[in-house]
Every structure is written in C-alpha cells, then in structure tokens.
Amino acid sequence: MNIKKGLFVLLGSIMAAGMVGCSSSESNNETGTESAGGDKPTYEFRLAETHAADYPTTLADKHFAELVAERSDGRIKIDVFPSAALGEEAAVIEQVQLGAIDFTRTSAGPLAEFYKGYGVFSLPYVFDHDDHMWNFLLSEHGDELLNELESSRMLGLAYYSSGARSFYSTKPVASLDDLQGQKIRVQQNAVNIDLMDALGASATPMAFGEVYSGLQTGVIDAAENNYPSYYSTRHYEVAPHLILDSHQRIPEVLVISSSTWSKLSTEDQEIIQTAAKDSIEFQRAEWAKFEQLAEEQVREAGVTITKVENVLEWQSKVKSVLDKHGEEHQEILDAIDQYRN
Structure with a gap:
C-alpha cells in the first residue's frame, strides 16, 4: 500500500508540474501567469476568424493583436485562427459566450439572435452610402449597440467593414424588372425572404457553400453578396x-x-479596447483595396455590371418590409436618420 501511495504522489507531482508549465489559452484565461517582473499578469488568448488568412478582416484581426502585444509590452498575446479553424461562426459565438474562445470576428447578422437590435442591419436600404453607415457606427449610438451584447455574456469592441450587398445572376439583369420571378439564394431569415417577395423574386434559402453549384445547375438563378465574396468564391464564373x-x-x-x-485589469481592458478601435482604420483601408481588386478582376472576366441610378424605385418597392420589420427597431432607425448628409 505504501508503494502504491508513493506512486500516486509522484504521478500527482508530475501532473502538477506539467500544468504549471502549460502556456495554453485556457490555462492563462483561468488566472493569468505572472510576468518576469512579477507585477503584471501575462495572457495568451485565441481569436476565431472564419475568413482566409489574407482576407481583410483577418488582416485586421492580426493588426489588432499586434497593437495589443505592443502596448502591453508583450504581456498579452492574441493568436488569430483563420479559415474557421476553431469552428463556424454560429458555433464560435456560443463558445465565446461560454468563455472557451476569447475573441471572434463575426458578421452583425448572427448577433441579432443574441441582441435583437442588430437586426436593424438586415433591413433594406437603411444606409444611403458607406459614409452614412460609418457616421452611425462611430457615434455614441454605435457604441451603445456594442455594449448591449453584455447581456449575452459578450462585449463588442469595434466594427469592421463588409461593404454593400448587391444581386448577381445567371441571366441578364439591368433593372428591377429583370429580377421578377428569379430564384434568388438568401440567408435563412424572415427579413431576407420578405425582401425577395417584395422585389417580385422567389427567395431560396441555401447554405453558402452550395451557391456555386446551385447557380451552375439552375437550382437558383441568382444570389446576392458584396464584391469580395462574389470574386473570392468565383460565383462570377456562373x-x-x-x-x-x-x-x-x-x-x-x-x-x-x-x-x-x-x-482583465482596468489597464488591460483599456489597452484592448483602444487597440480594437485603432484597428478600424486599418481594416477599412484593407477592405477598400480588396474591393477594388475584386471589381477589377470580375470586370476583366467579362462580367456585365450595372449601377442602379434611381434607388428610390427599389426603396419604394420594399417599403412593406420596413413597415413589417422596422417597428421593433424604430429607436435605432431614428438614430441612423440623424447621420444622413
């Protein structure tokens, strides 16, 4: 019995030593580890990103991490995991809520499931242009939306750009009339389905990964997204x-x-919060470059591009969608109106 007891003690000591030497995110999230000077803790956190390593949001994630490391004198390390290495968006958000993943970059769309105010961004033609959106996002009203996530065990740090969503089709489309009757892929939510109905099209919910083959085989006629997604997925080919x-x-x-x-201490919270805000300009610049590249590439590939000159016609067509879904967001919509110019 004494020999067995001695073995158990020895094994326990080895396991404890291994845990002390661990530098994983989970270990550091629990208590932090003391820095060399012994006065401030060090951390190693994980940031989940669904896009590829060279995508504008991922580059901004890495820039954010670099700013945090620099301003904390290397005490706070944030490892960025691109290409959905830690899971897909919805699953990652749940892990962030639980504290199993420290940071993520997500579209505002799925966040409406956690705070309904984010549903305002899915409403059609809410913003006149990009500057209008950023005037709102960088205001106190935008900050309020970030803070509202606290009720869901998360905190919003900053907004990044994802451009504007437009329609692309296998058929010639140069006007609103050309969308009539087309089967258009949409994300599965009530606003998008009602939007297609209002435009006279047929909403077809479908996983994003199935869109290329859906367009190619005629299961759908069209889809909608921003320039970079249209280009990087090669949807322009079909x-x-x-x-x-x-x-x-x-x-x-x-x-x-x-x-x-x-x-985190108040000091470290300030470092992270400020670094996040300071990474916005970098991300917007990277997005603008990638958006321009995407446009140039699809034009070279022979894509027919039509710019809607009279958007009032389109806005009038979808008024029923705003009437139906806008009421619960009226306070935010009123705030957005303040930033029109």
Whole structure:
C-alpha cells in the first residue's frame, strides 16, 4: 500500500508540474501567469476568424493583436485562427459566450439572435452610402449597440467593414424588372425572404457553400453578396451579371467574451479596447483595396455590371418590409436618420 501511495504522489507531482508549465489559452484565461517582473499578469488568448488568412478582416484581426502585444509590452498575446479553424461562426459565438474562445470576428447578422437590435442591419436600404453607415457606427449610438451584447455574456469592441450587398445572376439583369420571378439564394431569415417577395423574386434559402453549384445547375438563378465574396468564391464564373443596388450594409463586429474581459485589469481592458478601435482604420483601408481588386478582376472576366441610378424605385418597392420589420427597431432607425448628409 505504501508503494502504491508513493506512486500516486509522484504521478500527482508530475501532473502538477506539467500544468504549471502549460502556456495554453485556457490555462492563462483561468488566472493569468505572472510576468518576469512579477507585477503584471501575462495572457495568451485565441481569436476565431472564419475568413482566409489574407482576407481583410483577418488582416485586421492580426493588426489588432499586434497593437495589443505592443502596448502591453508583450504581456498579452492574441493568436488569430483563420479559415474557421476553431469552428463556424454560429458555433464560435456560443463558445465565446461560454468563455472557451476569447475573441471572434463575426458578421452583425448572427448577433441579432443574441441582441435583437442588430437586426436593424438586415433591413433594406437603411444606409444611403458607406459614409452614412460609418457616421452611425462611430457615434455614441454605435457604441451603445456594442455594449448591449453584455447581456449575452459578450462585449463588442469595434466594427469592421463588409461593404454593400448587391444581386448577381445567371441571366441578364439591368433593372428591377429583370429580377421578377428569379430564384434568388438568401440567408435563412424572415427579413431576407420578405425582401425577395417584395422585389417580385422567389427567395431560396441555401447554405453558402452550395451557391456555386446551385447557380451552375439552375437550382437558383441568382444570389446576392458584396464584391469580395462574389470574386473570392468565383460565383462570377456562373453568374456573370451584377447589378449594384447596395440593398444591405451589414458590418462585421470584433467581440470579446465577458468571461475573458472580467479577468482583465482596468489597464488591460483599456489597452484592448483602444487597440480594437485603432484597428478600424486599418481594416477599412484593407477592405477598400480588396474591393477594388475584386471589381477589377470580375470586370476583366467579362462580367456585365450595372449601377442602379434611381434607388428610390427599389426603396419604394420594399417599403412593406420596413413597415413589417422596422417597428421593433424604430429607436435605432431614428438614430441612423440623424447621420444622413
């Protein structure tokens, strides 16, 4: 018995030593580890990103991480995991809520499931143009939306750009009339389905990964997204007709788990919050470059591009969608109106 007891003690000591030496995110999230000087803790956190390593949001994630490392003298390290290495968007958000993942960059769309105010971004033609959107996002009203996520055990740190969504089709489309009756792929939510109905099209919910084959085989006639997604997925190969109506502008959001946030000192919270805000300009610049590249590439590929000159006609057509879904967002819509110029 004494020999067995001695072995158990020895094994326990080895396991404890291994845990002390661990530098994983989970270990550091629990208590932090003391820095060399012994006065401030060090952390290693994980940031989940669904896009590829060279995508504008991923580049901004990395820039954010670099700013945090620099301003904390290397005490706070944030490892960015691109290409959905830590899971797809919806699953990652749940892990952030639980504190199993520290940060994520997500579209504002899925966040409406956690705070309904984010549903305002899915409403059609809410913003007149990109500057209008950013005037709102960078205001106190935009900050309020970020803070409202606290009720869902998360905290919004900053917004990133994702451009404007427009329609592209396998058939020539140069006007609103050309969309009539077309089967258009949409994300599965009531606003998008009602939007297609209002435009006279047929909403066809479908997973994003199935869109290329759907367009190729005729299961759908059209889809909608921003320039970079249209280009990077090569949807232009099977849907070479693009009409720029900019019906939605849904920003990206950089989010931190409330569990992670609560473990940080006021000083470290300030470092992370400021770095996130300071990374916005970098991301917007990277997005603009990629958007321009995408446009140039699809034009060279022979895509027919039509810009909607009279968007009032389109806005009038979807008024029923705003009447039906806008009431619950009226306070935010009134705030958005303040930033028109």
